[in-house]
Amino acid sequence: MRIEQLEYVAVVARLGSYRKAAQSLHISQPALSESVRSLERELGVELLERGRHGARLSQGGRDLLSHVMAVLDDVDRLRQAADRQHQTSRVVRIGTVSTATVPVLAPAIRQFRETHPYTQVEVVGGLQSDIHRGLLEGSTDLGLVNILEGDDLPPELETTSLLAGRAVVCLHPDSPLTDRLQISISDLRSAPLIGMRAGYVMHRYLHRLLGNDLPAFSYSADGAEMGKLMVAEGLGVTVLPDFSVISDPLERHGAITWRPLDHAQAKVQMVIQRPRSGSPPRAVRELRDILMQRAQAVAPSLSS
Numbered sequence: 356m357r358i359e360q361l362e363y364v365a366v367v368a369r370l371g372s373y374r375k376a377a378q379s380l381h382i383s384q385p386a387l388s389e390s391v392r393s394l395e396r397e398l399g400v401e402l403l404e405r406g407r408h409g410a411r412l413s414q415g416g417r418d419l420l421s422h423v424m425a426v427l428d429d430v431d432r433l434r435q436a437a438d439r440q441h442q443t444s445r446v447v448r449i450g451t452v453s454t455a456t457v458p459v460l461a462p463a464i465r466q467f468r469e470t471h472p473y474t475q476v477e478v479v480g481g482l483q484s485d486i487h488r489g490l491l492e493g494s495t496d497l498g499l500v501n502i503l504e505g506d507d508l509p510p511e512l513e514t515t516s517l518l519a520g521r522a523v524v525c526l527h528p529d530s531p532l533t534d535r536l537q538i539s540i541s542d543l544r545s546a547p548l549i550g551m552r553a554g555y556v557m558h559r560y561l562h563r564l565l566g567n568d569l570p571a572f573s574y575s576a577d578g579a580e581m582g583k584l585m586v587a588e589g590l591g592v593t594v595l596p597d598f599s600v601i602s603d604p605l606e607r608h609g610a611i612t613w614r615p616l617d618h619a620q621a622k623v624q625m626v627i628q629r630p631r632s633g634s635p636p637r638a639v640r641e642l643r644d645i646l647m648q649r650a651q652a653v654a655p656s657l658s659s
Contacts, residue, residue, distance in 0.1 A: 450486035482554040504621035517650035537617035547573040547591030
């Protein structure tokens with residue numbers, strides 16, 4: 356049984372003619388007639404009596420008409436409610452560690468706004484633990500975080516990989532390390548180092564990379580964006596995923612540059628997360644789809 360079959364019966368009964376009903380519904384009369392017959396066979400009830408002078412409800416049709424109209428009224432209210440939800444301003448909240456802002460998040464929001472002009476997108480920066488808490492408590496709709504190979508993932512969250520990148524050294528163009536094709540660990544130890552504070556993936560990455568022989572960190576930054584700004588001011592170097600540096604406005608304008616590390620380490624993955632339970636609103640689903648599409652578009656430029 357399909358909703359349009361009930362609508363066809365209601366229109367034929369109201370107009371008293373298959374021909375007029377077909378014209379009103381913009382379908383062929385044979386298609387309309389067959390659709391009504393199919394519904395009658397499914398219900399085991401003749402709904403309409405056909406004659407030379409048109410069509411009218413049978414006794415069985417009159418008995419069922421109130422139920423047919425009740426279903427159509429409910430469907431109409433559902434459509435109206437969905438339309439109001441789509442048009443009414445609402446907020447989609449994204450928690451991010453900020454590393455993904457340049458290649459994925461900002462362009463995705465721009466594209467999302469084209470089809471959802473009344474929906475506000477709120478980007479909330481924070482530690483991965485804060486983002487996970489927001490997702491589980493319902494205050495955050497989507498989370499963009501970074502993970503390292505082998506990390507345990509929260510079972511309550513659905514995790515989808517967006518980008519897999521390598522760690523690179525982000526440095527000022529005037530740094531003497533720009534003469535290197537690759538940056539070694541000893542090179543890294545020789546320069547003023549801007550590290551991420553505890554709770555960020557790149558904090559753990561540097562500790563894995565340098566082992567127990569940790570340098571005295573010159574600075575500690577709260578996220579990738581602050582780290583890049585400090586590099587642009589010539590305060591030191593930092594280690595970030597390549598997808599956080601390549602095509603960054605600071606890199607495009609020559610304020611920062613980058614070199615690969617010569618020490619093989621686990622790749623850094625950018626993932627998108629959402630709660631497994633519940634059904635997210637349409638706007639959240641569509642923004643997630645756009646983020647995934649944007650990541651697919653960015654991935655080839657990182658691997659080249």
